Amino acid sequence: MLANDTLANVLYIDLSNKHYWVRHRADLFERYLGGAGVASQLLDEECPAGADPLGAENPIVFAVGPLTGLFPLASKTVAMFKSPHTGNLGESHCGGRSAVAIRMAGYGAIVVKGKSDIPVYLAIHGDKVHFRDASSIWGIENSFTVGRIIRESEIGAGLRTIMRIGGAGEKLVSYACVITETYRHFGRLGLGAVFGGKRLKAVVVSGKRSLPVSDSKTYRKTYAEIYDAAVGSPVMKKYHDLGTAENVLPLNMLGGLPARNLTEARFEGASEISGEKFAEQYLGRRLACSHCPVACIHIAAVREHYVDEPYFYKTHMISYDYEPIYALGSMLGISNARGFLSLMEQVEIFGLDAMSAGVVLAWATEAQERGIVSEKETMGLKFNWGDYDTFIRAVKLIVRQPNDFYSALARGVKYASSVYGGTEFALSLAGNEMPGYHTGPAAHIGVLVGARHSHLDNAGYSVDQKNLSKQDVSFEEIAADLLTEERWRQVLSSLVVCFFARGLYKPDVVLKALELTGFSLTREKLNRIGEEIHKQKYEFKVRHGFSLDEIYLPERILETSTPFGQLNESYIKSAVGHFKQLLDSSLY
Amino acid sequence: MRLLIADAERCIGCQMCMFACARRQNEGGLAEACMGIRSIGGMERGFTVIVCRACDDPACAKVCPTDALKLRNGGGVRLNTAACIGCGNCQDACLIGAVFWDEEINKPMICIHCGYCTKFCPHGVLKTEEKELT
Secondary structure, three states: OOOOOOOOEEEEEEOOOOEEEEEEOHHHHHHHOOHHHHHHHHHHHHOOOOOOOOOOOOOEEEEOOOOOOOOOOOOOEEEEEEOOOOOOEEEEEEOOOHHHHHHHOOOOEEEEEOOOOOOEEEEEEOOEEEEEEOOOOOOOOOHHHHHHHHHHHOOOOOOEEEEEOOHHHHOOOOOEOEEEOOOEEEOOOOHHHHHHHOOEEEEEEEOOOEEOOOOHHHHHHHHHHHHHHHHHOHHHHHHHOOHHHHHHHHHHHHOOOOEOOOOEOOOOOHHHHOHHHHHHHOEEEEEOOOOOOOOOEEEEEEEEEOOOOOOOEEEEEEEEOHHHHHHHOHHHOOOOHHHHHHHHHHHHHHOEOHHHHHHHHHHHHHHHHOOOOOOOOOOOOOOOOOOHHHHHHHHHHHHHOOOHHHHHHOOOHHHHHHHHOOHHHOOEEOOEEOOOOOOOHHHHHHHHHOOOOOOOOOOHHHHHHHHOOOOOOOHHHHHHHHHHHHHHHHHHHHOOOOHHHOOOOOHHHHHHHHHHOOOOOOHHHHHHHHHHHHHHHHHHHHHOOOOOOOOOOOHHHHHOOEOOEOOOHHHHHHHHHHHHHHHHOOOO | OEEEEOOHHHOOOOOHHHHHHHHHOOOEEOOOOOOEEEEOOOHHHOEEEEOOOOOOOOHHHHOOOOOOEEEOOOOOEEEOOOOOOOOOHHHHHOOOOOOEEEOOOOEEEOOOOOOHHHHHOOOOOEEEEOOOOO
């Protein structure tokens, strides 16, 4: 690390006592680069085993990396916390302006500790931290409105992030998200509820500074190479054109698109909610995160007529991506694009994780269909596949929790099915609702063993894709592939390079960029850092009660055929066992 | 040559131009950026590009008490840092907000119309134009 870089500054904020301080933690950044590597260390330092995820002792850690503010696409912030959803490691990544803002404010990481007695929001402008009384905005359920109000009352337009929660975070829904810049999220594992538990409505960060490089001439040259690849390379094209929604049709064709609570892996309405369809009929604007030229954020423009008055309209601007289309579209049998967008908007307004919310609604629909729950529990709602109006009403009830049933839904399908039954079709893996890939064994194994139980941990779906043309792939090979990928992704997420750019940031490019920021590393050393971070995250999980020996696979995953046919439980368990073995025998 | 905004509606808010501007001055980060991209009251409404438009009769120069801002060929100004006393009159005079401030030396930063940023605008928001000298 370069001596005059502010990266190693860690801002600590204590909400209980309303004070803050900065510590220089070169020890952490030198060894773990930043992002996931540094955040996991800070989490481990601050979060005692047995900590209540919604209590004062659970810290929130945000971390960025050495390349942030210097190279394109190093644009993510890693958040770590103990998850109220799984009761274990919480890790979530978000773009928008968050990463650049934190780096420009002069920090490599921010640790938010304690719990406020009154509702507050934090305004971090460079080296000043303000504890603002948020009483006047506490209770505003609409996350768009919260953003709009804070936007007007804080400085730093264009150079700031406004992370905030909606009603779901305040009401401690265990899969509430934190929203930044209206359309980006710390989506999974319930950071929104951790905010709510601390009575923290929002965190604003802004700043503007210069960052040092070791050699400005080489810096400009290396920068231009990465930039050219980012705008010209075919590996980025898909994100640029149709966005992640491009996946809908290929996955459906393959038979790996979960539909109607995964009773099927093909959806007859897929073309109606495809990336092509949205682009053709609704795409109204494309946006980018700070310091990324790709513009993968796709926003649909939906004109709505006010029924009470002629010639009176409003236009909704709603973002869409593959995962929400799966969870709030095919998984619920919704083939009406406009209906999907309305449901999507409702989920955004309240600030729920779209993936968990969709899987929860899908479970509730099947549970009612099977008579496990009745209209008494649902308060008169009759869930039907494709009936988005009812789902929109249900989202509101999940957030407001007027009865035990909706309170249970607000804790996810694992909990709800433990109360009402139906665990065999409660599509949660290790406590987190499944992502939109029923592509084969690796997708599910990947989520089971992944440190945050996300498809992005190790991209099992892509391992499946690679294996499609092969015969008899061994479980050992799958486990080894997933582990290799997850370890490398620790390096990328410590540099906070967007995973969409993983094809650009190959090891040689990473080493070149790091060299310019004062990190002289070798490829071996880089791999070792990834291995070490991964091992330590896993050890954190074990200390907090996680075990790879106790995995539960909902039967539905085994029943519904994948592109590889029906999955075999013992094969999956063997792969998980082998993953554990590899991990236990690794040195770091 | 001068920098022009070809179509602000094409802006995706990536801020690559701001980083390019700083890099042109051999700096990483954003402190030296002489341009700004911000949303028009929320990302959903698009962006505004704030940069010097190379006025023929620049207000910033007219209010400079020490003549530190000299008229530039092709429009806009050039700063004579030695003459500048950092009063900030120029910043107040520019309605666009295109006079940025270097906090370190307490002097204005204004686009010199070099066009470097246009090379890093992937969506055709910015362009350069040769302007006939008047």
